[in-house]
Amino acid sequence: MSQREEFEKKLPIVGQRLQSSMVQVGNWPCCLNCDYWGARAKLDGKHRPEGAVGCGRANLAIPPPDVIVVGCEDWDPELPF
Numbered sequence: 309m310s311q312r313e314e315f316e317k318k319l320p321i322v323g324q325r326l327q328s329s330m331v332q333v334g335n336w337p338c339c340l341n342c343d344y345w346g347a348r349a350k351l352d353g354k355h356r357p358e359g360a361v362g363c364g365r366a367n368l369a370i371p372p373p374d375v376i377v378v379g380c381e382d383w384d385p386e387l388p389f
């Protein structure tokens with residue numbers, strides 16, 4: 309396998325790691341690092357339900373996959389952890 313082929317084979321893995329790091333530090337806006345994810349605290353003052361997932365702005369409904377990946381205009385960067 310040539311060096312170029314090896315590089316092209318590893319490129320998606322490098323991209324996934326980069327994206328994962330950006331999500332964790334909040335540089336990639338998405339549902340998973342949005343303060344509304346799994347939370348109701350901002351809407352009704354109640355505690356975050358144990359193990360809750362989904363969008364707190366939509367009564368914890370699960371957004372479509374493309375929204376989960378890139379977030380929406382209500383994305384809130386205040387990390388809950």
Ligand code: SF4
Pocket residue numbers: 338339340342343344345346362363364365366371375376379380381382383384
């Ligand atoms: S749909 Fe929007 S507001 Fe809801 S969790 Fe995702 S980014 Fe946040």
